[in-house]
Amino acid sequence: MASKLNILFAVSEYDGIVKTGGLADAAGALASVMKEKGHNIRVIMPAYREALEKIETTSIASGAVVMNHNETLWFGLRHGRLNGIDIYFIEYNDFFDREGLYSSNGQGYLDNSRRFAFFCKAALESCRVMAFQPDVIHCHDWPTALLPYYLRVDECQNDFFHNSRSLLTIHNAAYQQHTDVSQLEALGIGWRYFNPACFEDSDQINILKGGIAFADKINTVSPSYARELLTSEGSHGLVDSFRRRAKDLSGILNGCDYQQWNPVTDPMIPANYSSKDLSGKQLCKKALLERMGLPITVDKSVYGLVSRLAEQKGFSYLVPALREFLQQDIHVVLLGSGDADTAAELQRLQSDFPDKCSFYNGFDNALAHQIEAGSDFFLMPSLFEPCGLNQIYSLKYGTLPIVRRVGGLIDTVDDYDASGAKGTGFAFDAPQPDALLVALKQSLDVYHRPDQLHGMRQQAMSCNFDWQTAAVRYCSVYQSMIC
Ligand code: ADP
Ligand code: GLC
DSSP states (O other): SSOOOEEEEEOSBBTHHHHHHSHHHHHHHHHHHHHTTTOOOEEEEEEOOOHHHHHHOOOEEEEEEETTTTTEEEEEEEEEETTTOOOOOEEHHHHHHSSSSEEEETTTTTTTTHHHHHHHHHHHHHHHHHTTOOOOOEEGGGTTTTTTIIIIIITOOOGGGGGGGEEEEETTOOOOOEEEETTTTTTTGGGGGOOOOOOOOOOEHHHHHHHHHHHHHEEEEEHHHHHHHHHHHTTOOOOHHHHHHHGEEEEOOOOOOTTSOOOTOOOSSSSOOSSOOOOHHHHHHHHHHHHHTTTOOSSSEEEEEEEEEEEGGGGHHHHHHHHHHHHSSSSEEEEEOOHHHHHHHHHHHHHHSSSEEEEEEEEOHHHHHHHHHHHHHHEESSSOOOOOOOOHHHHHHTEEEESSHHHHHHHOOOOOOOOOOOOSEEEEEESHHHHHHHHHHHHHHTTTOOHHHHHHHHHHHHHOOBHHHHHEEEHHHHHHHHO
């Protein structure tokens, strides 16, 4: 059994280079832990415009992929290093030298399937170019979900990849990438694989579905979400695909990078603090209110949110619930980017409660840290949540999360117990304003009982969801594929 593995991480986001959500955090943290464990890990990703602006790279080689019978595309391979990790970039300007990763101005690029199909093929070709024979190709989400198919079908006769196995980690099964069937050839998918057990989904190609069929193993990012994926209600329409692969599907809880998300050391917050001395948290609260243009009344409780503005995150019922809850003497601080209609609703909330609610529309990592530190409670009422990282960060900052009982939120937050000081947050079931309001009111009651608040904060801050634990589980999945 090989102990040091050659691992290729094929990703579309990577923390410190390009990020739209938790996928970047997870990929960056896991790659670092794998490296620490002594594995030979290489990360490969598209040479997006933003990526090349962020990190210094050099051109090291070129390669070519055949996209269909008569179309060969040449690409450049660039190399950079981040925190000691070797990162390789597939350079093909027509596809990746664009303003956004997947979209511009809220419009998804129409050729996304082809862009990422090309990326998957180029990632495999790059291994050949670099003479890097991976034991494991670790793919993440739909952008790399075609890679297991190309590995299994196109490369099956090829000695180079004879011992390579693929793991597909599903960070979010709602993003599947459907494409018209006329694109089969352009994506290099054989007609025989256009059937309901592989890529076919309501007469369209479903890229994630193909990845589920062809990856050697599949995992998702929490045990509870893994269970949900095996149900009709929780599988985002892919229940048959997941059930077919049930024995190869596992749930591995994400970790938290405590080097970045720790109030004791965080350089982005105005005052550091620990569970032993929470005085810095008050200073963070004051600074947050000031930054967000709210009255600096630190005795009132602050409810924070940091989120992609997407349907998944529960805004449809969060906004009406907040509208009512804002009648109370509280502050609400919101940070988000994404869907324009949701942004407009949050803007309206701010205009209607200018002394209580403040919304920053944009992506701002430092502000995300400041909200984690300066809030008393963190809002995470997701409709579904594969894992969720923000509630894990909140726990470490003593900012009690208010969560819906779904997916990874179940696995990370212990519901408060009215009889004592037990619990690390507040959980509710129905995705309805009323159910959320019950949890919000519970939290406000706790806020006014300082002993109970302190007790819950202590428990929250002592939680540890480290990447080492996750990495051990990933390693055993890797080993199970290559034995
Ligand atoms: P998801 O991946 O579904 O967006 P997670 O909770 O797993 O949810 O991870 C979200 C990550 O993205 C966190 O690191 C969070 O701080 C960050 N994030 C999301 N929206 C913003 C934003 N507008 N500004 C800064 N950081 C954000
Ligand atoms: C996805 C999920 C989120 C998860 C993150 C990292 O974007 O929505 O729940 O924490 O990926 O795995």
